Amino acid sequence: MSPARQPRQVTELGVFLRSRRDRLSPEEVGLVRGGGLRRTPGLRREELAALAGISIDYYVRLERGTERRPSPAVIDSLARALQLDDEELAHLRELATQADRHATAANVATSRHVPLGVILILENLRPFPAYVTNRIGDVLASNPGGIRMLAGISEWPATQRNVARFAFLHPGARDLYVNWEAQLNGVVAGLRRLAAVEPDARDLRSLVGELLVKSPEFARLWERYDVTRYKQGSKTLRHPDVGDLKVNYQVMRLEGADGHSLLSYYAKPGTPEHDAFLILDRLEPVRPDDPFAVSALESLDEDAPR
Template structure:
């Protein structure tokens, strides 16, 4: 993978090609046939047949020469490719963007954390909580919300980013019990963002850095997986309190250009809750209400 890869380009064609390459003929009820196949997955003509469109039209779509597929064609391709709902929606977004003659300029990311939100983070203790930008920059936190990502406090404030931590910080592999799944989910989230704002400077800068510094990121980025996750459970192997599993919930903050507050939780009177209390006590960073390097407003 060339580290200088742009996030934009013909995203629709690239996504179609990646999805086609990871789908085998057997998965869609086709026989592989005789002879050596030069493609890892479906051939273009096979996918075109399954979607009920001409091979020439599909070729133009994948090569970026056709940029106005109808909704029915997009849905037929999603069905033929066996896409999940999140992936199908991503394909629809890419098709809409491809049809625009004058793409809208990317929106500026929200980096201003409102004081009321910071007070909310503090009130959530001992539940670890933090605010992240749309690309995962750590903008504000309560003590546990920072300490949960063990070692990230050693980085300068403006370098603290969840994706950067996962791929580049030496502690991340040990902190997350399912580190590999965390990597895949992180890249899939950034890929989904690239479908809506492919030329946004905050995204292109982060992706460019990770492509250059992390072969694992480059490998996963080339897969074009897309996925969002707003809740679930994560298991941590933390140097302060040992291994514990917490639920998490991510919630979009309105009027912030993409900020999310992420809160980790556990039932009271459980070992997991006790681990949160210990983590909060062990946290050496000051509360999130102090100046964290970003401008605030009322």
């Protein structure tokens, strides 16, 4: 491994430690704030090292990326001192494991091919809106309602349709998501977790670089370094076609599908949300030539050998 590539992966551990250290005030961990000007917004390095029961020199090496093999005991002590929740602790452990590994290949990328079985699942979920994404959030396949839930994304070419790109850069996203900030948090957290284990993946670096340049909101949240996972929950939407609705969703990882996930919305029959799903499922496509606009089975029929 070349010396130039190793620090980038190791440094991710230091970046995460620094982000959590900056969030904690001395008062929150039972310390008395001393007099004079504090240059750091949160805990000082020596304060965190003392709380974790490790030497300041050792902690500095961890944060700078020169210490590559922190023990599980040290990681757990730091987690307690930083008051990490379960997901943050899991992420810290993953970073510690990755710290002494070789950097991931720069050409890491998942296939855009969606297996026939998944296409059939999308079709049979109708009228529940559903779509499939790859590991960086590219929308690879959808049933009619699924693509319409991302109101306006069909205006973009299929290869540009990405959940993060839509949330931060599409002009309609801010109106669509009533709690826009919460939606953004989830999107950035997913990319942050992925960047920790695939720091050199070209497709991920390209997407993150684009969003850092084009969106101040993304840059702010990227710096904040949230890692919360959103596998299920609800969203309040102000949809241009069906109005205001609160929808539930479930995210499912597709095993054996090269990092793909399926997100499906759901609602009880007879509710306004279910009625809205029926409407979205039956709307005429914005672009009739769009492969996402026709049903999954119609797409398969067109591709079938004659």
